[in-house]
Amino acid sequence: MLKIADKEFSSRLIIGTGKFASNSIMKEAIQASGTQMVTVALRRVDLDNPDSDMTKAIDFSRLQILPNTSGAQTAEEAVKIACIGRTMGLGNWVKLEVTPDPWYLLPDPIGTLKAAELLSKDGFVVLAYMNADPVLAKRLEDIGTAAVMPLASPIGSARGIKTGEMIRIIIENSNLPVIVDAGLGTPSDAGYAIEMGADAVLVNTAIAASDDPVKMANAFRLAVKAGRMGYEAGLIASKEHAYASSPEKNII
Amino acid sequence: MIRENFLSLLDNNPWEKISGKIKNAGLDDVDRVLKKNKLDMDDFAILLSKAAAERISVLKKKAHQLTTQYFGKARFLYAPLYITNRCINSCVYCSFSEKNDIKRKYLNDTEIANDAEYLHNQGFRHILVVSGEDPIIMKSNYLINTIALLHKKFPSISIEVQPLTESLYRKAAAAGCDGLSLYQETYNRDVYKTVHTGGPKRNFKWRINGPERAACAGIKRINFGVLLGLADFRTDIWFAALHAAYIRKNFWRTQIGFSFPRIRPFVGSYHPDVEVKDNDMLHLILALRIMFPQASLVLSTRERPKFRDMLLSVAATNTSAGSKTNPGGYSDNSTTGQFDISDNRSPSEVIEAISAAGLYPVQKDWDIGLTG
Numbered sequence: 001m002l003k004i005a006d007k008e009f010s011s012r013l014i015i016g017t018g019k020f021a022s023n024s025i026m027k028e029a030i031q032a033s034g035t036q037m038v039t040v041a042l043r044r045v046d047l048d049n050p051d052s053d054m055t056k057a058i059d060f061s062r063l064q065i066l067p068n069t070s071g072a073q074t075a076e077e078a079v080k081i082a083c084i085g086r087t088m089g090l091g092n093w094v095k096l097e098v099t100p101d102p103w104y105l106l107p108d109p110i111g112t113l114k115a116a117e118l119l120s121k122d123g124f125v126v127l128a129y130m131n132a133d134p135v136l137a138k139r140l141e142d143i144g145t146a147a148v149m150p151l152a153s154p155i156g157s158a159r160g161i162k163t164g165e166m167i168r169i170i171i172e173n174s175n176l177p178v179i180v181d182a183g184l185g186t187p188s189d190a191g192y193a194i195e196m197g198a199d200a201v202l203v204n205t206a207i208a209a210s211d212d213p214v215k216m217a218n219a220f221r222l223a224v225k226a227g228r229m230g231y232e233a234g235l236i237a238s239k240e241h242a243y244a245s246s247p248e249k250n251i252i
Numbered sequence: 253m254i255r256e257n258f259l260s261l262l263d264n265n266p267w268e269k270i271s272g273k274i275k276n277a278g279l280d281d282v283d284r285v286l287k288k289n290k291l292d293m294d295d296f297a298i299l300l301s302k303a304a305a306e307r308i309s310v311l312k313k314k315a316h317q318l319t320t321q322y323f324g325k326a327r328f329l330y331a332p333l334y335i336t337n338r339c340i341n342s343c344v345y346c347s348f349s350e351k352n353d354i355k356r357k358y359l360n361d362t363e364i365a366n367d368a369e370y371l372h373n374q375g376f377r378h379i380l381v382v383s384g385e386d387p388i389i390m391k392s393n394y395l396i397n398t399i400a401l402l403h404k405k406f407p408s409i410s411i412e413v414q415p416l417t418e419s420l421y422r423k424a425a426a427a428g429c430d431g432l433s434l435y436q437e438t439y440n441r442d443v444y445k446t447v448h449t450g451g452p453k454r455n456f457k458w459r460i461n462g463p464e465r466a467a468c469a470g471i472k473r474i475n476f477g478v479l480l481g482l483a484d485f486r487t488d489i490w491f492a493a494l495h496a497a498y499i500r501k502n503f504w505r506t507q508i509g510f511s512f513p514r515i516r517p518f519v520g521s522y523h524p525d526v527e528v529k530d531n532d533m534l535h536l537i538l539a540l541r542i543m544f545p546q547a548s549l550v551l552s553t554r555e556r557p558k559f560r561d562m563l564l565s566v567a568a569t570n571t572s573a574g575s576k577t578n579p580g581g582y583s584d585n586s587t588t589g590q591f592d593i594s595d596n597r598s599p600s601e602v603i604e605a606i607s608a609a610g611l612y613p614v615q616k617d618w619d620i621g622l623t624g
Contacts, residue, residue: 019324021610043407043619071618073472073505081619102472102507103500103546156322209324 002199004177005093005125005146007064009036012194013224014066014179015217016204018044019156023057025213030058033217039066039095039202042085066127068095074108075115082119093125095149104154109136113143120144129181132163137170137178148174149202151182152193156205158185161193171197187216187223194227195235258464258498259457265494267440270297271487277301286310291543296493299539300486308535315541315567322545325612328570329599330378330410331371332552334579335359335398337587339384341451343437344522345479345515347590348384350451354588358388361401363580368402370582374574374599377616378408380433382577382590385414385453396423403428408618410473414452415462421469430618432466433511433550434459435477439491443483447522463495467503474499474508475550480533481515481524489536493543509548509570510540516554516591530559534566541567553595557605560595565609573602 002009014037020026030038038058045067058065067085072078075098082094096119098111107129113136116128125146130136132150140148150167153159160183161167171178177199184190190201203220210216277298285295286307298304304311336358339348347354359367371379381398389395395413402409410431411424421432438444441456448454463474476496478488496508512533515524537549550570551560564571574597576582577589597605606613 019326019612021325021612022607043617044614045616045619084619100505102505156324158321205321205324209320 002177004127009064009200011036011221011224012200012228013190013220014039014200014202015207016202017041017058017208018070019205019208020213021208026208027057029207029213029217030063032214032221033207034221035063037064037066039068039204040090041070042067042081042088042090043071045085045088045090064093065090066093066095067091068097068129069115070097070099072098072115073100074098075111075118078111078115079118082115082124083122086124092123094119094127096126096128099129105156106154107131107151109133112136113139116140116145117143120146127179132166132170134166134169134173137174137176141174141176145176147177147179147199149179149181152180152189153183155182157183158206159183160185160189164196167193167198168196187219190220191223191227191230194224195230197231258460258495261494261498262439262460262491265491267487267491270490271484273297274301274486274490277303279303279306282307286314293490293494293497296539296543297490299542300490300536304539305531305535308531308538311535311538311542312566315538316565318541318545319567319569323569325610326614326617327564327568327606327611328378328548328614328617329376329573329603330380330408330570331374331376331572331599332380332382332412332575332577333364333367333371333402334382334577334581334590335364335395336383336386336388337579337590338386338388339451340387341385341453342449343451343453344447344449345482345524347588355586357579357587358383358386358394359579361397363583364398364401367580367582368405372405375603375615376599377406378410378618379406380410380412380431380572381429382412383414385451389413389416396420396427399424399427399429407616410475415459416465418465418469421466421471425470429471431473431475432463432471433475433477434462434466435475435479435511435513436460436492436495437479438482438488439478439495440483440488447482460495463499464502467499467506472505472507473548474506475511475548476508477511477513479513479515480528480536481526483526485526485528485532485536489540493540496544496547507546507548508544509550510544511550511552512537513552514554516594534563537563537567553593554591556594557597561605561609564606564611571602573597574599 011034013035015035067090069078069081078098098108099105116126119126127147128145129149137148153162179200180193180198181202207216274297281298282304285298337348338356342349342351409429412433476492549568551568553575578587603613
């Protein structure tokens with residue numbers, strides 16, 4: 001089981017909601033993915049206009065809603081918007097995103113740490129989107145963050161796991177759940193992250209922007225499941241040389 | 253930080269040299285550029301060439317793939333709100349030119365609130381405040397007060413007004429303005445002088461440095477554009493891209509976008525020298541998407557419904573809907589608009605068309621928490 005703060009999840013796949021063609025496709029994809037947690041951009045939620053609200057398509061009773069601060073460029077903006085989400089009744093979980101660079105949407109380490117500290121002290125369960133920086137992961141752990149979310153490559157880029165060496169160190173050192181977020185382009189990328197020992201992955205674009213989001217959501221579900229089984233079974237070590245599949249030594 | 257001035261960058265890239273580069277590009281150049289992942293401004297010149305137009309289907313495929321990668325299926329809607337058609341400029345292509353005998357008006361707070369209420373009820377949460385160039389905007393707090401008034405209802409407010417001072421941009425940002433549309437109209441200085449026959453807009457330099465002043469002041473999104481039909485549009489778009497790339501390089505927090513105003517019938521007798529056909533406009537949009545995968549590409553209701561729907565399905569990401577281009581137009585039709593509208597569909601009809609194309613129409617993509 002994946003445990004974040006005081007909650008347990010049997011699914012290790014978290015779904016982003018920003019890029020689907022319609023609410024109905026999103027709803028079906030969420031079901032097919034088997035996810036128990038979806039992240040929603042607070043800036044997209046429109047309380048004045050509940051009819052157009054994408055959250056209508058999301059089953060709040062069954063799913064953990066993870067409001068995110070996407071769009072925030074500074075710690076102050078992120079804190080403000082997280083508080084708005086809580087006031088709206090979306091709970092005290094937040095995916096913290098502080099991304100001052102609109103081009104690659106890379107997270108600001110300084111702003112993220114600052115906002116994570118303020119929000120954690122204020123009672124939020126903070127899941128922090130961050131660059132794959134092992135020291136930052138420990139600093140976030142020290143100040144009370146609930147989970148770290150290192151990026152695999154720039155968000156939406158589908159470039160796969162480019163920060164693997166650093167993610168490996170983060171996983172090795174962390175006492176918190178490590179959720180690999182951003183840049184996972186294929187089900188095998190997600191499976192690989194989980195095999196490495198990541199506790200969960202977050203996927204949006206690779207599912208939402210595919211030609212068949214529902215089928216792709218299912219593919220991610222299976223890949224994550226396979227990856228976890230592989231991890232639990234114990235991966236064998238890779239070797240320098242060839243070793244015959246049917247050993248000949250000592251046979252005769 | 254030592255920043256190269258954009259005007260000196262402009263001086264180092266003479267118009268004739270760039271238009272020559274675009275004219276001389278061949279199919280071999282185009283095919284080479286289409287294989288690259290990262291493009292520079294020389295590559296962009298090749299992408300804009302007539303030779304590249306022969307590869308339009310390849311451009312379309314690549315642009316569509318990049319749009320889907322960066323924006324998914326989401327498409328963003330906004331509405332313009334004209335606050336005045338009073339103007340002290342005489343631009344030969346514009347109905348608001350002071351030389352035109354039209355009914356002038358600027359909206360008072362109640363009239364602004366009426367239009368705002370109407371747009372809010374239509375679901376819009378992003379509006380573009382537009383005005384003619386009027387001293388009242390510089391001298392009083394009219395614009396800033398208007399932004400503050402609208403910000404109570406709209407989390408995202410862009411402005412399309414005359415170029416302001418840095419300190420006024422700062423005040424605008426503090427009042428809730430997060431976006432600027434400031435089109436140079438043309439980067440060809442000779443044409444610029446010919447079409448801007450009187451008023452402060454004749455000052456090419458003041459206008460061209462406007463985006464930089466706004467970026468310094470912390471305006472988050474800046475939209476560039478040229479008025480298509482004034483000068484050679486391929487060369488003009490190259491310069492608009494140079495301008496945007498310059499802002500991006502020097503102001504890393506600023507998001508850039510492009511708009512594609514094409515000259516439409518208006519009050520006055522000017523006829524554009526250059527015809528920009530639908531295929532030309534499509535070509536420009538595709539080239540810009542390939543050059544700037546993350547940029548917002550914005551359409552207005554100047555264009556016909558079918559053409560707009562097609563552009564949105566391929567590469568454009570933002571569009572206005574149900575627009576009125578006269579001050580108070582949403583509640584009163586007695587004033588003259590800036591240009592004729594080609595897409596007269598209501599916002600809900602546009603939203604329906606976007607959904608029918610398998611795209612997700614987004615009216616709210618910002619929150620007061622981020623701007624106010």
